[in-house]
Amino acid sequence: MSKKTIVVCDHIHQSGLDILANDNDIELINAADEPKDKLITEIIPLADVAITRSSTDVDDAFLANAKKVTAVVRAGVGVDNVDIPGCSKQGIVVMNVPTANTIAAVELTMTHMLSCVRTFPYAHNNLKLDRIWRRQDWYGTELKDKKLGIIGFGNIGSRVGKRAKAFEMEVITYDPYIDSSKATDVDVKYTKNFDDILACDIITIHTPKTEETIGMIGAEEIAKMKDGVILINCARGGLYDEDALVEGLKSGKIAMAGIDVFNKEPATDHPLLDLDNVTVTPHLGANTKESQRNIAVQAAENAIAAVKGIAYPNALNLPIKENELPEYVRPYLELIQKIGHISAQVTKSAIKSIKVTAKGEIAEYVESLGTFATVGVLTESLSDQVNYVNAEFVAKERGIEIIKDTKPNTSGFTNKIEVKLTTQNSTITIGGTVFDGTAQRIVEIDEYILDVEPKGTMVFFRNTDTPGVIGDVGRIMASHNLNISDFRLGRDKKQQALAVVKVDGQVTKAILDELSSLKACISVSHASL
Numbered sequence: 001m002s003k004k005t006i007v008v009c010d011h012i013h014q015s016g017l018d019i020l021a022n023d024n025d026i027e028l029i030n031a032a033d034e035p036k037d038k039l040i041t042e043i044i045p046l047a048d049v050a051i052t053r054s055s056t057d058v059d060d061a062f063l064a065n066a067k068k069v070t071a072v073v074r075a076g077v078g079v080d081n082v083d084i085p086g087c088s089k090q091g092i093v094v095m096n097v098p099t100a101n102t103i104a105a106v107e108l109t110m111t112h113m114l115s116c117v118r119t120f121p122y123a124h125n126n127l128k129l130d131r132i133w134r135r136q137d138w139y140g141t142e143l144k145d146k147k148l149g150i151i152g153f154g155n156i157g158s159r160v161g162k163r164a165k166a167f168e169m170e171v172i173t174y175d176p177y178i179d180s181s182k183a184t185d186v187d188v189k190y191t192k193n194f195d196d197i198l199a200c201d202i203i204t205i206h207t208p209k210t211e212e213t214i215g216m217i218g219a220e221e222i223a224k225m226k227d228g229v230i231l232i233n234c235a236r237g238g239l240y241d242e243d244a245l246v247e248g249l250k251s252g253k254i255a256m257a258g259i260d261v262f263n264k265e266p267a268t269d270h271p272l273l274d275l276d277n278v279t280v281t282p283h284l285g286a287n288t289k290e291s292q293r294n295i296a297v298q299a300a301e302n303a304i305a306a307v308k309g310i311a312y313p314n315a316l317n318l319p320i321k322e323n324e325l326p327e328y329v330r331p332y333l334e335l336i337q338k339i340g341h342i343s344a345q346v347t348k349s350a351i352k353s354i355k356v357t358a359k360g361e362i363a364e365y366v367e368s369l370g371t372f373a374t375v376g377v378l379t380e381s382l383s384d385q386v387n388y389v390n391a392e393f394v395a396k397e398r399g400i401e402i403i404k405d406t407k408p409n410t411s412g413f414t415n416k417i418e419v420k421l422t423t424q425n426s427t428i429t430i431g432g433t434v435f436d437g438t439a440q441r442i443v444e445i446d447e448y449i450l451d452v453e454p455k456g457t458m459v460f461f462r463n464t465d466t467p468g469v470i471g472d473v474g475r476i477m478a479s480h481n482l483n484i485s486d487f488r489l490g491r492d493k494k495q496q497a498l499a500v501v502k503v504d505g506q507v508t509k510a511i512l513d514e515l516s517s518l519k520a521c522i523s524v525s526h527a528s529l
């Protein structure tokens with residue numbers, strides 16, 4: 001078997017490179033020092049998995065060249081430079097390494113805050129570069145008793161809050177997506193009113209970069225702030241509108257800004273760099289040895305797991321988070337995929353819609369059930385071109401409607417799942433359940449009640465319920481040397497019956513033709529798993 005290739009696109013700590021280099025199953029290409037155009041056009045086409053940081057955009061150009069890529073591991077938190085829908089469309093799993101650099105970013109935030117209040121770099125340069133000893137020029141202010149507003153109280157924001165409390169600051173946070181107790185438990189005020197943040201002495205932002213957070217602080221917000229406010233951004237460039245920030249700093253409305261991140265990086269020619277009241281760093285939030293070592297190790301291990309198809313830790317675009325999945329759910333997901341696959345084989349015509357219905361406790365997982373059913377259905381026509389990441393995109397592109405529904409459970413089973421497949425010519429509904437936590441069963445096909453383990457080769461024979469049919473079916477199969485391993489029968493109220501006949505060999509066209517020529521036959525089809 002040829003080795004899989006992992007391409008490292010940006011600089012990561014040696015500890016991660018060592019892990020990759022020492023894995024005999026893997027070909028490592030360390031392309032961190034390669035020009036970006038060469039990386040994209042010549043190296044990415046070789047990659048099975050790519051490890052990136054914020055210096056490599058996973059954009060149209062990347063994706064166009066990522067012919068073999070199955071996963072992108074972002075060795076850090078922010079994925080704003082990764083086109084996640086684009087990756088999903090191509091079936092690429094996107095994973096990040098979420099908490100390994102938290103402390104590094106927290107401490108850089110405190111560094112900027114302290115540097116701003118004490119104009120530290122300016123005093124430093126004045127002495128070191130200009131050799132001027134003028135203590136009277138460098139009066140700072142204290143953090144103690146100042147009010148700090150934190151926008152975004154996640155991994156980094158909450159820890160900045162704790163450290164600010166240690167500096168005896170009054171801390172208030174705005175984060176509509178957390179429970180207020182996360183803040184109040186650590187003696188931080190929680191507000192839903194953004195103006196409370198704008199009224200602070202110092203404001204720091206720690207949100208992801210999303211449509212909602214881009215330009216969250218603009219000219220209007222700055223106008224509402226205290227004169228002499230200090231703004232810190234160690235999250236993402238553009239969360240503070242950069243033009244408004246420059247204007248506010250020029251006018252003195254904003255006394256100081258501590259900036260680690262820029263809208264466009266590298267930023268070596270940015271108007272902020274011309275000002276005398278900013279402290280700047282070149283996106284160093286994650287740059288501590290501890291953090292980079294942790295991230296590189298985790299990114300390398302995760303990339304190896306992904307390239308070998310073992311696991312996708314911290315996947316951002318998979319329908320399920322494996323580690324959060326209760327044990328009882330997995331067999332239902334497997335079952336619905338099988339049901340989807342059977343439905344597509346039995347109907348064999350252009351699919352219009354896939355409707356998934358979940359009844360019982362399992363209804364909570366209807367989204368994932370929908371994805372697994374779609375994979376099952378599309379596998380019939382697309383084989384390995386479809387996976388859990390791109391299934392719904394592929395279906396949409398083919399004009400297939402996916403409907404996910406939950407219903408109160410009146411089925412008599414603890415949980416019941418159903419796939420209703422509508423094609424141009426017909427409709428089939430197959431229902432299933434799991435017994436004793438592991439035994440996957442089809443319990444219903446259209447109006448027929450059955451008990452069938454979805455496995456092997458199955459013939460579905462629908463007939464008028466007249467004597468002798470079972471014998472005829474058995475005779476035809478025997479005449480073709482086809483051994484029957486199981487025979488399940490369901491009847492409806494219209495004098496019709498459905499047999500699911502499991503056989504040990506191949507179902508040929510000749511067998512199907514003979515079965516359909518039987519007088520009692522209404523329809524015959526087959527499926528294999």
Ligand SMILES: NC(=O)C1=CN([C@@H]2O[C@H](COP(=O)(O)OP(=O)(O)OC[C@H]3O[C@@H](n4cnc5c(N)ncnc54)[C@H](O)[C@@H]3O)[C@@H](O)[C@H]2O)C=CC1
Binds near residue numbers: 101152177235
């Ligand atoms: N400068 C650097 O090198 C580094 C920057 N970062 C960036 O720092 C930011 C925060 O990272 P983490 O704390 O690890 O992420 P996180 O996901 O733990 O926290 C983000 C918080 O922002 C909140 N949030 C989202 N939208 C919001 C909105 N509209 N208003 C208020 N709050 C909102 C979320 O509810 C969440 O609590 C990210 O942008 C990340 O990319 C992270 C590490 C290093």
Ligand SMILES: O=C(O)C(=O)COP(=O)(O)O
Binds near residue numbers: 053055101235287
């Ligand atoms: O993890 C993040 O979000 C960061 O901003 C760190 O980015 P980097 O890996 O240093 O390019």
